[in-house]
Amino acid sequence: MRRFEIAGRIRTEDDPAVPAAIAAAYRDRMRPLCLCREPGIPMYVAAMGEQFVVKRMPLSGGQHDPACDSYEPPVDLSGLGPLMGSAIRLDPASGMAALRLEFSLTRTGSRAAPTPGATESTSVKSEARRLSLRGLLHLLWNEAGLTKWTSAWAGKRHWWNVRYHLIEAARTMLVKGAPLSEVLLIPEPFRAANKDAIEQRRAAALSAVQPQKTGPRKLMVLVGEVKEFQPARGGHRLIVKHLPGFPFLLDDRSLVRVQARFEAELALWAANDASHLISVATFGLNAAGLAIVEEIALMVVAQNWIPYESAQELRLVEVLAKAREQSIKGLRYASPADQPIVAALLMQHRPRPLALFVVPASADDAYEAALEEMIAARPEMDSWIWHVSQGEMPALPAR
Incomplete structure (x- = not known):
């Protein structure tokens, strides 16, 4: 209590x-x-x-007791560590987190082809000075509490509360001195009976990025669930759930690049009907009032909205979803795929907190050495390791 x-x-x-x-x-x-x-x-x-x-307060979870609901795991176990103090700076007085973004929220000249927005640093130890589009999505997801789960919450997490917690998290973050929430578009649950009011609120939100006669074009950040990519004349449409009749346009070359960069995410989404595909994208409006995607990144989440990045992680997430003790999913942020991160944490596990690691079949000696170093740096925790190359998922230790 x-x-x-x-x-x-x-x-x-x-x-x-x-x-x-x-x-x-x-x-x-x-x-x-x-x-x-x-x-x-x-x-x-x-x-x-x-x-x-x-x-x-944002990113203050490590200050709380591990038994507290507000606790968050140490940043060095996820990809968040290299971002602190450079891409993310905390203001103790205001309690806000100032973000330095790798991507732009303005566009000058003609529209450039959108690029996949999930840049990864070449080394987990290098200082990540700016936050990528995917890193921003991971930060929002973590600060919104959407990486936590216990079986007691089954059936209680829906888009409306996902949206609410994302917006609340964005209100604690600053981009160039203004709250991130002011440039964030997260569609509210669509109800046909409220269609006119919903569209009026969306139009008011989009007024800030209406094209001007002079100066750079302003952009917003979309976070929404992908329904599908539709062929269109001269390109494709990104159709987002809860935004009927409001497509986001990409040209053919851009979609090919997105499909190549996020091949794994798209395949995982296609393979599991219960999963959701989350898009984060910068976009602006053209003179005709159409939404044009500038940069985009994708993240796949399970039925309970917990992110995962492989079939093995999905297996782990599904097992943890049935557990009575609360789990916390680790996120990659700016860390490259060949660097280990904690897959999940059971902070209230007894006799000691338990860190869970999934080692991919492609892991080399450098990966194993980095994993050993990460585990050694946290002697207060026990570790559970699934080496995918050695077979099926081992049983989790009994509490």
Whole structure:
């Protein structure tokens, strides 16, 4: 049971007075303290309709106790580590994360062909000074809490709450001094009865990128679930779920490049009907008001919206989805495929937290050495390793 200090008073989550206290903290712009550790760790209050929720500050999860729901694993176990302090800088005063992006949110001159946006650093130890498009999607997914899962949540994660948590995460991030949420388009769940109101809200959001007579064209960032890529005259359409009648256009050469760069993601999506394919793309509007994709990256997620990058990781994610203890999925961010990352973590595992690793069949001696170094750097954790070349997935240790 979590404990908070709100306006100088200590309360537990089940205290009947907590909802009113949280609402007052939101109104007065006060920061509750999570008391999983002493001294308390600052939190913030987010509005979810008429409800108010206490959430952790961006990228502060490592400060919490491993048994706390706000805990996040050490950044050195995922691809997040090399980005901290360079591509991602935290402001302790405001609690915001300032992002330096590898891609542009403006375009000058004629439109260039969009390129796959998942640039990988050549070494996990090299400093990643800017955040790629795929890295941004991973960051949003992680900060939205969408890498966490327990079987108690089965059937309770839908697009509407995925969208809500992504937008809340974006509000804690700054791009050139402005909240990322101001340039982010995440389609709201479409309902035919609300079609006019939904389209009016979308038009208002897109007003910021309407083409101007002079100056560079402004771009927005789309995060949405892919429905299909459709052939069109002179190119293709990216059809996004919950955006009927609003396609995103790519030319033929761009689609060929996307299919080559994200061959694995597209194949994994095609092989599993329960999975979702998530697109993150920069786009602008042309003079006719059509959305033109400039840069795009793809990520495949399981039925419960947990990301995975191989058939073996999907197998692990499906096993963890049935477990009663909470798992945290590791993400790659800017790390290349030939560098190890933790596949998942069981931080509340006993007697010690458990780090799960999936070693691909293509792993060489350098990969194995890097994995041994990563494990040795965390002696407080136990490790479980699946060497894919050695056969089927081994059983997870009993709790």
